[in-house]
Amino acid sequence: xxxxxxxxxxxxxxxxxxxxxxxxxxxxxxxxxxxxxxxxxxxxxxxxxxxxxxxxxxxxxxxxxxxxxxxxxxxxxxxxxxxxxxxxxxxxxxxxxxxxxxxxxxxxxxxxxxxxxxxxxxxxxxxxxxxxxxxxxxxxxxxxxxxxxxxxxxxxxxxxxxxxxxxxxxxxxxxxx
Numbered sequence: 001x002x003x004x005x006x007x008x009x010x011x012x013x014x015x016x017x018x019x020x021x022x023x024x025x026x027x028x029x030x031x032x033x034x035x036x037x038x039x040x041x042x043x044x045x046x047x048x049x050x051x052x053x054x055x056x057x058x059x060x061x062x063x064x065x066x067x068x069x070x071x072x073x074x075x076x077x078x079x080x081x082x083x084x085x086x087x088x089x090x091x092x093x094x095x096x097x098x099x100x101x102x103x104x105x106x107x108x109x110x111x112x113x114x115x116x117x118x119x120x121x122x123x124x125x126x127x128x129x130x131x132x133x134x135x136x137x138x139x140x141x142x143x144x145x146x147x148x149x150x151x152x153x154x155x156x157x158x159x160x161x162x163x164x165x166x167x168x169x170x171x172x173x174x175x176x177x
Contacts, residue, residue: 034156034159034160035160035161037155037156037157037159037160038113038157038159038160038161038162039161040152040155040157041110041111041113041116041120041152041155041157041161041162042111042161044110044148044149044152045107045108045110045111045123046111047145048103048107048110048123048127048145048149049104049107049108049111051145052100052103052104052107052130055100055130055137056100058137059093059096059097059100060093062134062137063087063096063130063133063134064091064092064093064096065091065092066091066093069133069134069136070091071088071091074088074133074134075088078135078136083132084129085128085129085130085132085133086099086125086126086129087099087129087130087132087133088129088132088133099126102126103123103126103127103130106119106122106123106126107119107123110123110157112162112163113157113158113161113162113163113164113165114162114163114164115164116157116158116162116164117153117157117158120149120152120153120157121153123149123152124146124149124150124152124153127145127146127149128146131146
């Protein structure tokens with residue numbers, strides 16, 4: 001019987017020695033590098049900025065009350081009252097241009113990683129608001145953009161290649177002195 005318990009002890013020792021190796025391999029296979037998340041942040045922000053630039057060409061026609069989808073028509077025929085849209089505040093051209101400008105600034109902040117978590121959340125809110133303002137000009141890419149932007153709010157986007165990371169390093173350097 002001692003041989004059996006000795007064999008069990010040997011198996012347990014081998015398993016305990018393999019456990020760190022298995023854990024590291026699992027992290028290597030299924031983990032992610034935070035630098036790739038930083039690249040994701042940059043690409044997401046650039047996609048949002050280019051999307052805004054593309055939509056701005058038809059801003060007057062698609063996103064104001066003077067165009068083909070005034071707010072009264074949107075609210076009467078196409079609106080779900082569970083939706084909230086910043087772009088439904090006003091239908092004038094200058095307010096819509098101002099909202100596009102604010103949206104662009106938020107996405108530039110996301111691009112450079114300044115107040116990254118706040119920028120990601122605001123970018124998502126403005127994205128959904130813009131897409132909900134005129135649902136007739138949307139396409140499948142809008143749905144994918146919305147889903148990716150929502151998940152971006154949950155990721156550690158500020159850890160690399162961002163102003164937030166640089167400020168955190170600078171602050172750590174001050175504390176160490």
